[in-house]
Amino acid sequence: MTRSISYKGVAKRLDRFMAWFISLGGMTIIAAVLGILLFIGKEAYPLFLSPHSKALATAALPPSSALAPDETGRALATLDAAQGVRGFTVDGGHPLPPAANGPALPWRTHTSVDGKGGFAVLGADHRLSFGRLTWDKPGQTTDPAQWAPVAKWDGAFPVGDQLGTLLSVRTLAASGLAGGESWRVVALDPGGALRWAEFTSEDATPVDDSDSAAPETPVAKAAAPAAPAQWRALSLPDGQHPTCARLSADGKAVFAGTREGSVLFFNLGEDGAPATLAASVPFPEPVSALGFALGQNALLVGGERGGLAAVQALHQDGKTVLQEFHRFPKLDGPVLGFMASQRDKRFLSFSASMVAVDHLTTERRLFSATGQGFKDAALSARGDFIFAQDGTGALRTWSLDAPHPEISSRILWGKVHYEGYRKAEYVWQSSGGTDDFEPKLSLMPLVFGTMKGTFYAMIFALPLAILGALYTSQFATPRLRDTIKPLVEIMAALPSVVLGFLAGLVLAPLFEKSAVSVLLMPLATLLVALALVPVWVRMPKWFRLRWGNGREVAWLLPTMLLGLLVAAWVAPAFERIFLAGDFRAWLLQSHGYTYDQRNSIVVGFAMGFAVIPIIFTISEDALSAVPRSLTSASLACGASPWQTAWRVVLPTASPGIFSAVMVGLGRAIGETMIVLMATGNTPVMEWNPFNGMRTLAANIAVETPEAPAHGTLYRLLFFTALLLFALTFILNTVAELVRQHLRKRYESF
Secondary structure: EEEEEHHHHHHHHHHHHHHHHHHHHHHHHHHHHHHHHHHHHHHHHHHHOOOOOEEEOOOOOOOOOOEEEEEOOOOOEEEOOOOOOEEEEEOOOOOOOOOOOOOOOOOOOOOOOOOOOEEEOOOOEEEEEEEEEEOOHHHHHHOOOEEEEEEEEEEEEEEOOOOOEEEEEEEEEOOOOOOEEEEEEEEEEEEEOEEEEEEEHHEEOOOOOOOOOOOOOOOOOOOOOOOOOOEEOOOOOOOEEEEEEOOOOOOEEEEEEEEOOOOEEEOOOOOOOOOOOEEEEEEOOOEEEEEOOOOOOOOEEOOOOOEEEEEEEEEOOOEEEEEEEEEOOOOOOOOOEEEEEEOEEEEEOOOOEEEEEEEOOOOOEEEEOOOOOEEEEEEEEOOOEEEEEEEOOOOEEEEOOOOOOOOOHHHHHOEEEOOOOOOOOEEEOOOOOOOOOEEOOOOOHHHHHHHHHHHHHHHHHHHHHHHHHHHHHOOOOOOHHHHHHHHHHHHHHOOOHHHHHHHHHHHHHHHOHHHHHHHHHHHHHHHHHHHHHHHHOOOOOHHHHOOOOOHHHHHHHHHHHHHHHHHHHHHHHHHHHOOOOHHHHHHHHHHOOOOOOHHHHHHHHHHHHHHHHHHHHHHHHHOOOOOHHHHHHEEEEOOOOHHHHHHHHHHOOHHHHHHHHHHHHHHHHHHHHHHHHHHOOOOOOOOOOOOOOOOHHHHHHHHHOOOOOOHHHHHHHHHHHHHHHOOOOOOOHHHHHHHEEEEEHOOOO
């Protein structure tokens, strides 16, 4: 008796321990899933943080007319007509060694410094010089007090008194092995007319070797006696007066703004040919400033009333068209100038009373500050420091923390008008061949691709899996059922990478070669089956009873094989008669569909092959669990086996079948390797079954090697994973709600 009580106590303690242990395991799994979710959310969260700016100390500098920060934003060079090129530290405004050996001072006019450090200067001796600004940092020291600006001068050219104001300069690459460097310049003459000229290094004379920091030096020591350069006019339409101009990136075109509110595009003539006006676009106010965003494809336009917009030149149908494709919040007053970041598509614009930083693609304002009497402003190369100098020389500085300015809800989910595109579109293209590439990060093509791949997989998998489960559970003989079910379940053990490999390298080329035959096969098989029905009816009754009931699947394989042979025999004639002899050409010409070898049909077949075992197994279990009393009662009332299966068994098992469908749907949505290997991974938004797609899961696999840690793409991939997690969670929740509803509906059985 004591021993029996002892055994009962041990059993109770063991039960309590196992209950605690199982509960602990379940809670640990839940905590692990929540921990993964929290980690993914933590990595994605910084994408949506607002930019943060901070005002730094104000430094007192001598007045200047142009600012050029170094890459770090800790030192800057100034250009001034009286003092030339000088350098200062940002912290405290301490002067740095001046850049010597420049054109004679005082300068008559000069351009601003472009993103590559280039600028042009018209000296007091009426000679035009081209400079390149760099920084000397001895021993790679990080102390800006030891740095010095260096101006490299590329010769000088006599221009006489034909120039009033320099507007833009562009350095052209040398042509040929022996070709020298050349420059193109756009300027206003003293009468306000727009002119341009080209200069080559062969015609240059040495730049003045005197100390350019001495303002009293009036002319060069040895002025060149050569004839002034010949300037070519840019003829504006009648009634238009130029205010500003910028040369295109290749120097072959000029953008000009007018007082009447127009942006004009000129093609510069080659080999002495005159320049021609190729396109124009209206602007709602007088144009006061022009500039370029990074890449120099998008022209930034500023107006007299503070309007800001971006314009691009598109070439279509052999013509050039100017198109305004972005609009930004206004400034307080006439726009005086622009400066682009050299790392992304943010840019600075300023007026006399306001400085702002906007992002080209998102049209978001990342920073703005007000002041009085601003003469010039600049943005550091990384876009993390903003500088503005007023007429007294006081330099105000701000820091800007905007790590992911190219992300917004509109970028992720809306149509965006990108550079080089004629209209706003959904586009995913995370990287390009150049550093000035504009990222295109719309998630819509990826979500669409996920839905498309899932749709084609389920179209293939659902009928086969559910009807196969219905046949196996209700019609097949026990011996045949015990054979079919393990074989189908073994299919689930096939690695998805193997299925993707076979689909991409075997199935896709095979389907391309015999696409018409495959598409005709269902119809041919149906016709063959209908033709064989009279033959089957005339078979002896003992034969039909022995080889028919429960063994119908045995006749399906030869019927399908015969249908395939018929389709292959008919396909060449069908293609010649109805498809103009070439299925792919007919598809493109008649419907505008392109045929890709790795397309949605191939992906649907391979992914459906992976989903079928899951849906089949769960559905077959649900159908087999329907009480035999229900089927017996239905048959006893005179219903046929098919009517019983369709009207009684299928509705009763619908909760389990729906769960099977949802599990299969979740598998299809999250599938990676099959989609990655069996499709072209092109993020297009077309339901065309003959081209590919890119899914959310496959995109993570494709883009992970290209995503630097903590960069925008890195965090966006985490957001994509979070989106997949949420999508799966929502599907499972909806599936459970529907399953419970169906269960309550049919529980009376």
